[in-house]
Amino acid sequence: MNSKQQTYYALLGVHPSASPIEIRRAYRELSKKYHPDTTVLNTATATVKFQALNEAYATISHPDRRSAYDRQIGYSRLYVVQIPQNFQPLKSRPDRYRSSAYLDPTDRPLSGGEIFALFMLAATFIGCFTLAIAIGIARGEL
Incomplete structure (x- = not known):
């Protein structure tokens, strides 16, 4: 060709x-x-x-x-990302935009599933602690 x-x-x-x-x-x-x-x-x-x-x-x-x-x-199937020659990095946003819970992903309300998981974790910890105390009392070590 x-x-x-x-x-x-x-x-x-x-x-x-x-x-x-x-x-x-x-x-x-x-x-x-x-x-x-x-x-x-x-x-x-x-x-x-x-x-x-x-x-x-x-x-x-x-x-x-x-x-x-x-x-x-000369066609390549590999995707190579290159920085454009006229690339201008974004300037940092002012802090006033970071105060909203919807714009900052680290500051958001917990979902129902997350609250349930925390509740189960706390209940498991308290149950294990109570069981350890009960075993200690039964053996006469406490």
Whole structure:
């Protein structure tokens, strides 16, 4: 494939990150459109377009060939986050906005489940402490 030709992804009308299902759907629609037996285009043009579609689909539908093709065209599936050149960090907010319980996640009311868990924890602690005292009294150690 020379540099004048479009990529297989552009030929099929999908993005390079398209899923196999999206690629298959695009191929099926375009193959119906350009198949020499079902198109209104002249046979020579339809045959050339249909062969190009078949070549693109054969490459992109196979995982190993697709990754080799992606390397060939310079597409990477790795997401690399880079800081933009004109990045301006946010200035810190004034403390007046931090006084609200809804804006500060560390200062919020406890939910019912959290209150119940604290109650169970306290009851367990008191029960264990009471049991230890009762065992000590029964053995005569207290």
